Amino acid sequence: MTPDEAWRILQDKQFKRTKNRETILQFFSENDRYLTAAEVRGFMEQDNPGISFDTIYRNLTTFAELGILEETDLTGERHFRMQCEPGVHHHHFICTACGKTRSIPHCPMEMIAVNLPDYEVEGHKFEIYGKCPLCVAN
Template identity: 50%
Template sequence: MNTTDAIELLKQKGYKTTGKRKDILSYFEEADGYRTAKDLIQHLEETYEGISFDTIYRNLHLYNEMGILETTELNGEKHFRMNCTHHHHHHFICKDCGRTKEIDVCPMEEVKKSLKDYDIEDHKFEIYGLCPECQRV
């Protein structure tokens, strides 16, 4: 997903596309990996002095609900990134910098074998650790 696709989706669902909303989307499109609401506020404060956490969280929740952003939890805090919808994959997530690396291997075939009487609706597979750059520090 990119900013243009996200704006189009917002319009289709009847949401206004304000400058703040566009800037939030652009931030996540340009970010390399997961980012927190605090990261976003620090970025937006340069343009929107006094922007509130409420505004940020309301938009982050909306974008997540609409499938524009995906979330994960790192160190007890929610992190967000632009949703990758081009193909099925999973992520390695750096616990220090939030960068991600796509993992094309999916363990679901093995999991389905051990849960054959269960109705699996969805799944999420993430690996956490340190990226090569953060290991050097």
């Protein structure tokens, strides 16, 4: 997702265009990996030293609820990244060294559902963790 696509979603939902939101969206569009609120704050403090975690978390949560950001839990902490392909079901490989991700278009639920014939699955989450080729080489 691009920042322009994100702004269309925000404007459709009556959210104002603010400097903080612009900065957050730009930061995510330039980083192809999951980021923590602390990383976002570290970046934003350069131009806005008084920025609070409350402001950052509120925006990150809103962006995730609107489908602008994807969210996962890594090492007991919430991490966010720009939505890859809105509306397209996919999963990720996440590098535990550098944090970069790679989209996995195949969903293992197709195989798993066969083993759960009388169950009603309401949702699932599938992520693979390891090191990307660049981190393995280093």
